[in-house]
Amino acid sequence: MDNNKKKLSLLVCGGAGYIGSHMSRMLSDHGHEVTVFDNLSTGYSKALKWGDFIQGDLRNPDDLEKALSSKKFDAVFHFSGLIVVSDSVKHPFQYYDNNVTGTLNLLQAMRNNGVDKFVFSSSAAVYGDPIMDLITENHPLAPLNPYGRTKLYTEEILEDYATAYDFNSVSFRYFNAAGAHPDALIGEAHRPETHLIPNILLSSIDQGRKLKIYGDDYPTPDGTCVRDYIHIQDLCEAHLAAIEFLETSQGAHSFNLGNGNGFSVLDVIKAAGDVIGRKIPYEFEPKRDGDSPRLVADSSKAHKLLNWKPRYGDLREIIETAYRWHKNPAF
Amino acid sequence: MDNNKKKLSLLVCGGAGYIGSHMSRMLSDHGHEVTVFDNLSTGYSKALKWGDFIQGDLRNPDDLEKALSSKKFDAVFHFSGLIVVSDSVKHPFQYYDNNVTGTLNLLQAMRNNGVDKFVFSSSAAVYGDPIMDLITENHPLAPLNPYGRTKLYTEEILEDYATAYDFNSVSFRYFNAAGAHPDALIGEAHRPETHLIPNILLSSIDQGRKLKIYGDDYPTPDGTCVRDYIHIQDLCEAHLAAIEFLETSQGAHSFNLGNGNGFSVLDVIKAAGDVIGRKIPYEFEPKRDGDSPRLVADSSKAHKLLNWKPRYGDLREIIETAYRWHKNPAF
Numbered sequence: 001m002d003n004n005k006k007k008l009s010l011l012v013c014g015g016a017g018y019i020g021s022h023m024s025r026m027l028s029d030h031g032h033e034v035t036v037f038d039n040l041s042t043g044y045s046k047a048l049k050w051g052d053f054i055q056g057d058l059r060n061p062d063d064l065e066k067a068l069s070s071k072k073f074d075a076v077f078h079f080s081g082l083i084v085v086s087d088s089v090k091h092p093f094q095y096y097d098n099n100v101t102g103t104l105n106l107l108q109a110m111r112n113n114g115v116d117k118f119v120f121s122s123s124a125a126v127y128g129d130p131i132m133d134l135i136t137e138n139h140p141l142a143p144l145n146p147y148g149r150t151k152l153y154t155e156e157i158l159e160d161y162a163t164a165y166d167f168n169s170v171s172f173r174y175f176n177a178a179g180a181h182p183d184a185l186i187g188e189a190h191r192p193e194t195h196l197i198p199n200i201l202l203s204s205i206d207q208g209r210k211l212k213i214y215g216d217d218y219p220t221p222d223g224t225c226v227r228d229y230i231h232i233q234d235l236c237e238a239h240l241a242a243i244e245f246l247e248t249s250q251g252a253h254s255f256n257l258g259n260g261n262g263f264s265v266l267d268v269i270k271a272a273g274d275v276i277g278r279k280i281p282y283e284f285e286p287k288r289d290g291d292s293p294r295l296v297a298d299s300s301k302a303h304k305l306l307n308w309k310p311r312y313g314d315l316r317e318i319i320e321t322a323y324r325w326h327k328n329p330a331f
Numbered sequence: 332m333d334n335n336k337k338k339l340s341l342l343v344c345g346g347a348g349y350i351g352s353h354m355s356r357m358l359s360d361h362g363h364e365v366t367v368f369d370n371l372s373t374g375y376s377k378a379l380k381w382g383d384f385i386q387g388d389l390r391n392p393d394d395l396e397k398a399l400s401s402k403k404f405d406a407v408f409h410f411s412g413l414i415v416v417s418d419s420v421k422h423p424f425q426y427y428d429n430n431v432t433g434t435l436n437l438l439q440a441m442r443n444n445g446v447d448k449f450v451f452s453s454s455a456a457v458y459g460d461p462i463m464d465l466i467t468e469n470h471p472l473a474p475l476n477p478y479g480r481t482k483l484y485t486e487e488i489l490e491d492y493a494t495a496y497d498f499n500s501v502s503f504r505y506f507n508a509a510g511a512h513p514d515a516l517i518g519e520a521h522r523p524e525t526h527l528i529p530n531i532l533l534s535s536i537d538q539g540r541k542l543k544i545y546g547d548d549y550p551t552p553d554g555t556c557v558r559d560y561i562h563i564q565d566l567c568e569a570h571l572a573a574i575e576f577l578e579t580s581q582g583a584h585s586f587n588l589g590n591g592n593g594f595s596v597l598d599v600i601k602a603a604g605d606v607i608g609r610k611i612p613y614e615f616e617p618k619r620d621g622d623s624p625r626l627v628a629d630s631s632k633a634h635k636l637l638n639w640k641p642r643y644g645d646l647r648e649i650i651e652t653a654y655r656w657h658k659n660p661a662f
Contacts, residue, residue: 089491089494089495090495091495092488092491092492092494092495092496093435093438093439093442093492093495093496096431096435096488096491097435097439100427100431100432100435100484101431101432101435104424104427104428104431104432107424108424108428111424146488146491149484149487149491153431153480153484156480157423157427157477157480160420160423160477160480161423161424163420163423164420164421164422164423165423165424
């Protein structure tokens, strides 16, 4: 712990999930007092090693009131979102209910208990089809599915809360979070797994599991989709920086979080092959609705205002940490 | 009652309010079976003369379940919105809670009870600052305040529900609803009154009540804001047409409802003076935030697809019906 820094009491909603557990651990490693709020619907109780745990659901205002009144929190991190785009198209109610109504409930419990600092997991999905090569925060906001709309609505609600209630927030528009803590005690585990790097690694470990690539004729150098992969530890460090930023900055702020490098699906498969030491087989499937050819972040606003930069630039390094976890996952 | 038409069972949420009570009455006059759902927070129990009444609140899913399961409804009209723009800026939680979460609750109770036809009160506020002289439904959607955002979010949610759940809806983007039923048994009564025509009439009746005009240097012919006034009976007839439209049309549809004529604040004051038979004094106040200089509808989509046209074109006629009510309001 840096002794110059104040020890804070922080609530991590969704702290049993992939990003939330890495965040809880980092906050704890920095000497802060962590409380996790999670309904364990997709999170893992085995990931709850850092801080206190309160089991509860965003859709239940009483659960939130109990959590928020249990201590005097300095700020709240909100990772409790439903995140599967295709599910959001099939089940929009669940997405609006959990991600919008649930967030309104959380914000209300915060206001009831005098907590006015909030860090929100938004998404590059707020942009829709990109019209910029490197996407800045000024890119038009035009989400293509209910998932993306729940993220945009929350950001706009946070702007209205800043105006009305002096409520201060940072929304992070994640590009592709990837990798695991270097010691591999925690890592990425979604069920079902919809993310590329875990799926590559899982297919390399379980030979019966086929690796599918959706689309081979996108207007990209090799025809497969290009994405921006940011290491989970880098992503969490930006959240730490956001807490400091909110000590002195009022209002509602949105920042991209990405690496600024675009890698195609085939690039990632090749890099994973290098890490594992063997070629990884794959097969092509038809394109999926709503996949953009290319999503790469310009994160210079975060560099500048949060004094943050990603440490992991090399794709192999990112995959290496993920592979360490996937070889022997604790959950 | 037109004997060729099927008698329908219809739920009118917000049926004790201005538009909802006129709608309930018109539906009843057409031989349909009306049930009103209202929390009476801004509506009037004296306006509940048509159909059954269930007192309840959108924010209480149990209230909605009770209402929706009380009969087999053919369709639901939703007028239960909070509508004061300036309040929405000061109290965004109330607006998101009632207008978005509340609507999600209503839609969920409908789905639970097998009702899949919905007519929603949206608003021209979804457009934000107009970039067209006559606004069509293709105008960019860029609301300027939480009120307008709650309307846009609901429209987008309805699109997602059409895709996911085969849920069919019409959203009406109201311009300025005005006037009263010609027999003046019901009329417009908001407390506080924020609408222009009632305020003009109230100031003419109560000489102590000053009529204020916000802004005299807008880029309009006389410097005051120009709006499109549509008579309440015309507006309700479009809703009747929507029910027929939904018998054969799938999906989520949005329509402007306006007259297509722009009248400035001074035009309206002049016309009201003609109706009342004396000049109406007024004073200028500074502009308010978020008032657009001009909002006038192109309603040709509704003319075409709903086979609907407003009957009241003359502003004096509209004000005349309002004046009949305001001279001797029943509530």
